Amino acid sequence: MQLTTQQIAFFQTHGFIAFPGLLKDRIEEIIREFHAIFKTRGGGHDGLPHDGSKRSCIVPFLDQSAVLCTLLDDPRIHGIAASLLGDDFNYMPSDGNFYSGDTGWHSDGWHRETMHLKIAFYLDPLTRDTGCLRVIPGSHRIGDKFADDLQAQLSKSGKLWNVEGRDVPAIALETNPGDILVFNHNTKHAAFGGSGYRRMFTMNLCQRYPEARVQELRDYLNGVSRFWVERAYGEIMMNTAGPDRFRHLEQVMANDGHIAELSRKAREAMAEPSRG
């Protein structure tokens, strides 16, 4: 599947695009695998069941299931990624979540040169006031006055505009399971009114980094050490990759050698008794 020129232009201008029902034919296996992965972690986070009080998050996520790994090979997902990022795009670490309550306004990154995007799979029917994703069109365009003003002001919307987060002008991307949402990491997004059990997982993807700027990719990958992992990808993702998938793993695999040491340090820092 290739996106049309109009779809690509829409994404570039607005910073997001929705594909209602795109993966409806796979939703049963997707939901089954989502729960199977959480079951291996006790149902939530840190070996405990998710109790709805705070977000439970697993990173990397879809890498833990051979079935979910094939989403990267699925011509519909592959086509979206290749159309927006180029044929040599990188797959990046994914996350699986039980979200709990509101998520305030934020960007996932603030990338000037290399485009990063997120594909979000929401596994429950969600409306504007029950936790669907909201996005602010155009907020991804670094250097544009509107986007830069939002970047500086949005987190203080109550004080600066007398407007609380849920009332900030935005598009509510109401979804049903099987719908796919895609947004630029720079795009401001949030969710309000969700329950304590909102199921969602993501695939992150980016343009291939030019060799001269590959240190930026390494720096980006530092973030996964918070999850105490040895590598950016899970074993299943790497071990079940054919040559077509490997093309989208190879740059990260060549640049994630520092993560194990960072993870070790993060684990040790947690284990240290607090001083004071």
Ligand SMILES: O=C(O)CCC(=O)C(=O)O
């Ligand atoms: O659905 C949500 O609560 C927010 C999702 C989000 O912020 C993200 O995936 O970056």
